[in-house]
Amino acid sequence: MADIAVRARTPRDVVDGITINPSSTYWNVSRNYAVTAAGTTQGTATALTANVNVITGGAVDTGVLLATAVKPVMIRNQSGSLKRVYPQTGGSINGLSANDYIEIMDNSSITLDRDAGAWFSFV
Numbered sequence: 001m002a003d004i005a006v007r008a009r010t011p012r013d014v015v016d017g018i019t020i021n022p023s024s025t026y027w028n029v030s031r032n033y034a035v036t037a038a039g040t041t042q043g044t045a046t047a048l049t050a051n052v053n054v055i056t057g058g059a060v061d062t063g064v065l066l067a068t069a070v071k072p073v074m075i076r077n078q079s080g081s082l083k084r085v086y087p088q089t090g091g092s093i094n095g096l097s098a099n100d101y102i103e104i105m106d107n108s109s110i111t112l113d114r115d116a117g118a119w120f121s122f123v
Contacts, residue, residue, distance in 0.1 A: 030070070037062040037079060042086040042099055048073060055079045055104075063101060066091070072113040077104045085110070093119040 032050040037058030039045045045063040054076045055064065063084030066073055068091075077083050084101040087093050093102050093112070102121070104110055111122045 035064060037064050037083045039063060040084075042089065042101070045084065045086050048075070055083050058083065066093075066112065066114075066119060068114075072111055074109065074111045075104060076109045077106055080106055082106065085112075087119050088117075091117045091119060094121055 029052060030050040031052040032048070033052075033054045033056070035046060035048065035053050035055045035057075037046050037055050040061055040063070042063075042065065045065040046058070047065045048067050049070065051070055051072065052074045053064070056078055058079050058081075060081040061084065063086055064075065065086045066088060068088050075085060083104050083106075085093065085104055086101045087099065090098055091114075092098050092100065095118075096102070102110075112119050113122070114120075
């Protein structure tokens, strides 16, 4: 896993399409390009710890768990099979029932952000 830092040259700089917050000098993005999905339930799914995640392995119908401390989260599925994305316990994604998962097809990407325990996606 590697981190990158983008330094703002002036307030409201746009660097590689990212608008830098003028109240912060650096915007750090953590990356994990080798996530192996595991488990078929929220309690056994692989916990994501980075902002940018690429799922490269795991059996069919296994999944990943969104982290409460990391947002936004970008997920790319390159595993060869359908994967599940779970919220943290008690959370929801896109207005689904609490703890329900969404699925991400192989060779597709999704970006999620969170507000007060509720995750919403941008495709």
